[in-house]
Each structure stands twice: as structure tokens, then as C-alpha cells.
Amino acid sequence: MPGKLIYCALLANFLCIHSVWPQKISWSHSETSSSELELFHSIHVISLPTAETLQKGDVEFEISHRFTPPVKKGYDAFWGLDGPANIRFGLSYAPSNRMIICLGRSNVTNNLDLQVRYKAFQLQNDVFPLLATINLNAAWNSSVDDRPNGDARNFQYAAQVILNTLLFKKLGFGFVPSYLYNSDIFTEDIKYSITMGSYVQYYIARFWSVMLEWNPTFYGWRNRYNALSMGLEIETGGHFFKVFVTNNININLSQYLTGADKKFGANSLRLGFMITRLF
């Protein structure tokens, strides 16, 4: 008798579980995945960073030039492209979707810099999306005349808060308050600078945009003028090509934040470019 009960139970189980008869579909949709908030397309504007980070595992190689002769010299200096030029190479890696570690080198006093950028806050909405990122920078001017390479005054440190928004999916605004310690490595006493960088980038088409970047010194030491740059950006599946004019030919962050040597104007504009490649 107990055996028959077991068989009956198993039989009932099969009839219930297996679809011997037509049944209603029980499957239902699940939520689709959402991605990180992305506003600016590149992690750089011209010399200032955007609040964007890379996708985890991405590597970005950067080469940038700022040509010393002004554009005004015309054909004789090939509008400045004959050089000389300040040159930067940079290599960035994203250990997570929210962090970038970047190592760069400029030929100006052999400035080596290490930057760590972390996307700290994002506000997703259609009207006023907001990204906030922190950027920390340590730079070593490893070749300064009449001074040992390891001298403490050869080191500079910077911190930035990067605030970005993108309106109508086309018009990007950025505000980048920055603090730089040891702004002028050649003075006796240690200087510092506080700048209030800002930029705007307008995405004209899918792959084309124009940008304007301004970095006024708000407090502390400054080279002669505030930095102003403007240019054009073209992007592809893995590249950014940026061409611009600027009055500031300093290229690594700790050098750029100190300001420009010439006033922004037709006589002093210099050409620059940046090419980045993502892997």
C-alpha cells in the first residue's frame, strides 16, 4: 500500500510538472542593464581633464605637442610646425570603470607625472546630468639645471575637482578648480596656485566638436597670463584627434596650471595637437 501511494504521488508530480498539456508561458521580461553616465566623449578637453573615465581594462596612449613658434610666423616656420615643440607622452589604464591611472612625460624639465583620477559622483537625469571626478597629480621635474634630480623642490603636487555636465546631449560644460603645490620650482620659497579652470565643448556632429578652454589663476602664483585655448576635436572608434591654438605651451598638468607666458592674441597663438588611441 505505501508503495502504491508513492507511485501515485510520482504520477501526480509528472502530470503537474511536465507539459503533457499546453500551458501558459511563465517567462517574463527582466530589467535591461544600465551603463555608467557618460557626458564628454574624451577624458581630455585640451589641457584640462574631463570627468570621464575609461572602461575597465582600457588603455589609452596619448601624444601631444605644443609648438613654440607662433602661428603668425607663417610659412617660414610652417605656422609653427617646424618647431621646436613641447612634447608629452601619456599612458593611461583603467583598473575599474571609475578610475584611471596615468603616467606621462613632458620634455620640459623632463617632467614625469602620475595622475590618479576617480569618478566620485554621478547624477543621471535628462535635464542636468552631472559628473564629479577627483584628479590627483604628482609630478617630478627630473632634469633641472644646477640642482640634484632628487631635490624636493623638483616635485610638484596638484589636486583637481572636475565637474561636468552635458546639455541637450551636445553642449558640454566643465568646471575644474585646481590646487597646485610648488608652482614655481625655481623660486626660493614654495609657491602655490589655485586656478578655476573651465571649458565648453560643443558636439557639432557625431564625430566632430569644437572646444574652448580657460584656466584663470584665482589665487597664488601665476606665470604672466591666464591660459586660453580653442580647437577642434575629431573622434573615431578608438582615436581622438585634437588640433588647437593656445597661449600656453606648457603641457604637463603641473606646468600648465602655472599659466601662460604670452597674452592670448593674434601675435602669440601657438599651434598644438593631441592624438589619443584606445586599446
Add this chain to the structure above:
Amino acid sequence: MFRSILILLLVITNLFGGEYQVDKSQKNIVKFISHAPLDNFEGVTDKIDGYIYWEGTDLTKTSEMYFEVDLNSIDTGIGLRNRHMREHYLETDKYPLTYFKGKIISSEVTGEGIFSVQAEGTIFIHGVEKPLLTTGTIEKENDGYNIRTKFVVKLSDFKIEIPSIMFYKINENMDLQLDFFIKNAADK
């Protein structure tokens, strides 16, 4: 007598269909492959979901299937390219899913627990629905089945614009390869 009935049911129900849903605990793979002159790339995701249902032992009898892929999850290996795919081409804010819905129209046993099948239905990509006839295999795998299929979609058929700027050529035809697992809905 009961023993005989039970054995008979065991045999019969093993052949009967039912509702099978995508087993998300398995290693499901959906690949979008572009063969371009300068930049071959693959977009990969495991975010496939859906079901297949059939009655009885005949896969073609009253069968029904629906499978969808979450396009926001496609990873081409470069974040910027993923973003371009999402924002410029697939417009995933408007069309976050691609799906195929249809039925099995022919089935042939090609090995032990292996069926070669043909399915017809419609595929939806980028707001456009098109008829699709495709072949694939359904293979018994532990408690469920492994489904494999591949086919080609022409991007212009789905109003997906092909970028034409330098360094960014995408082939007009994109290969889709699916390799995923299903298991009985009752076991989920």
C-alpha cells in the same frame, strides 16, 4: 500495474516538450562580428533571455520561441566604441533590446540528443522588424539544452547608418552568433 504506468510515463514525459527558459547560470554567448578593412571587432554579451516552448515529441508542433538580447551590455573591448554603438548606431536609449520571435518549422535528429532545426520568425533591431529564416542545433545538455545558431544581418535593412569616416569602417553585414543554454521552466 502502477510500476508499469510509471515507467511508461517516465519514457513519454522525457520526450515531451514544455517551456524552456534561458539558463542564466550558464556561459551564454552572443557575438556581433564585424569584418572591416581596418578594424575587425566583436561585440560580446551574455545578456540573453527568453523561452522556447513546444508540445509533445515533435519540435515543430505548436512550437513558439522568443529570445531577446540586452544591447546595452554589448562589449566590443573598447569603452568608446561601445558608447558609439549604443548612442549612434543602435540607439539603445530608444531600443534597448533586439529580439527574435518565431517557431521551429523543421527538425531532424542528427545525433544522440542532437536536433538540427530550422526556425522562422521575425527579428527586431533598431526599431525595425524583419522576417528571418535561420538554422541551428539544439543539443541535450545535462538538465536542459544548448542552442547554437548563426546568421547575418544587413545593417541598412535595420536603418543602422554605417560610419564612413577614416579609421572607422564597419562592414555592412554583421555576423551574429548565439550559443546559449535553456532549461525547463519548472526547474528554475
